Amino acid sequence: MAASTSGPWGMLSRVFAVTDRGFKGxxxxxxxxxxxxxxxxxxxxxxxxxxxxxxxxxxxxxxIARRLMGAALDAAHAAGARQVQLQVRNDNAAAQALYLDMGFWRMSTAATLRLTQVPTAPPSAPHAAGITLTALGRSDRHVARRLLGRAGDLDRGGPTALTVQAIERAGWLDVLDDWLEGKSRRAWCARADGDMRGLLALQTVRERGPHRIDVAVEPRWSGRVEPVLIDAALRALAPRHRGLEVEAEVETRRTAAIAAFRDAGFRLVRVLDRLALDLD
Ligand SMILES: CC(C)(COP(=O)(O)OP(=O)(O)OC[C@H]1O[C@@H](n2cnc3c(N)ncnc32)[C@H](O)[C@@H]1OP(=O)(O)O)[C@@H](O)C(=O)NCCC(=O)NCCS
Known part of the structure; x- marks a missing residue:
């Protein structure tokens, strides 16, 4: 794809496209x-x-960025895209101005929290009374999906959350990808008063970090269940996976989850906006 090389663009060259199936640069x-x-x-x-x-x-x-974005958006449109999404740091004024000026709108905002070292013996969760954790089984998926819907995690936009991936059937390409990258996944559900109140998904990696934690909590139980889930994740990581950092991405509106991660020693590393542009 070539852009104009005359007028104000005379000093510039052109947009070159490198194309592969599913990827265009x-x-x-x-x-x-x-x-x-x-x-x-x-x-x-x-x-x-x-x-x-x-x-x-x-x-x-x-x-230049406006031109490159324009070329990418034209290609997405030609390929049948109905929406284009991207992530941008909340404090990146130049990029925010560029995207908003091009018509992108803010879908959601997520904080990335990181723990540099898993404690040898993570402190016990202070609010564990009455909450039990069991491995997420096939028969739990339906209830888990309803919980994720109520927690607003099914349609939050951006990359799919680990807890959502945990209830979906993984395709063989995903399984192969995990195996090649040395990733392994586990998921649990938290129950209290006879019902599912929260979900925890943990993705561990062999060599290159970070490990990832994702929690989802029934809104009415928010604040009580997150510390229990985070504590369980750190306990699961402690024996064999202490060497690497642990990361969690949490919607900023989920203040109880952010507070629980901070209480467990995680620190805020960045805040990312997910922006979208509708093409139809
Ligand atoms: C953000 C970035 C890619 C913009 O590239 P660029 O080629 O300078 O952008 P353009 O010249 O095409 O600017 C297009 C519009 O974006 C906005 N914009 C770009 N830079 C801006 C700045 N520093 N402050 C305010 N608005 C800005 C303006 O609306 C601008 O239009 P205008 O010049 O007519 O006012 C560039 O600043 C950059 O590389 N930053 C570091 C990497 C980065 O943050 N990338 C984005 C990651 S999500």
């Missing part, structure tokens, strides 16, 4: 150098994701 050359990049990836049936949008510092505010 756009780069901008100027003065014989690669000075801009944007990647477009197929995520789901009619959903594509844009990532790696960067312009070299010497070439900013010349409209």
């Amino acid at each position: 756009y780069v901008w050359y100027a003065d014989g150098r690669l000075v801009g990049n944007a990647s477009l990836m197929h995520a789901d049936a009619d959903l594509w994701v844009i990532a790696n949008v960067t312009t070299h510092p010497d070439y900013r505010r010349l409209g």
Whole structure:
């Protein structure tokens, strides 16, 4: 795909597209150098994701990122995308201005929390009374899906949460991908008063971190169940997986979950907005 090389674009070169099935990369050359990049990836049936949008510092505010984004959006549209999503740091004023100016809207905001070292003997959860944890079984999936729906986790946008992945049947490509990357997954449900009140999913990795934790809690039980789930995850990690960092991504509106992660020693590393642009 070529962009104009005349007028204000005379000093610039053109947008080059590198295309593979499900992946398209756009780069901008100027003065014989690669000075801009944007990647477009197929995520789901009619959903594509844009990532790696960067312009070299010497070439900013010349409209390069806007052009690269435009090329990526045109390609997504041509490929049948109905929506394009991306993630951007909450404090990245330049990128936020670019995307909002192009018509993207904010779907949700998530905090990334990180624990550098799993404690040898994690402290006991303070609110565990009456809450029991069992491994998530096949027969729990239906109730778990309802819980995730009530917790607002089924339609939050962006990458699918680990707890949602735990109730979905994994395709063989996912299984192969996990195996190649040395990932393994476990999931539990928390019960109290005879009903499911929370879900915990844990993804451990062999060599390259971080391990990942995801929790989902029935809204009326929020605040009581999260500490129990986080405690259980850290206890599961403690014996064999202490060497790597642990990360959790939590919607900022879930303040009780964020507080529970902080109480367990996690610190905030970034806040990401998920933005979307509807193409139809
Ligand atoms: C964000 C970034 C890609 C923008 O690249 P760029 O080529 O300079 O952007 P453009 O010249 O196409 O700008 C298009 C519009 O974005 C907005 N914009 C870009 N930079 C901005 C800034 N520093 N402050 C405010 N608005 C800005 C403006 O609306 C601008 O239009 P205008 O120049 O007509 O006012 C660039 O600053 C960058 O590489 N930043 C570091 C990497 C990064 O943060 N990438 C985004 C990750 S999600």
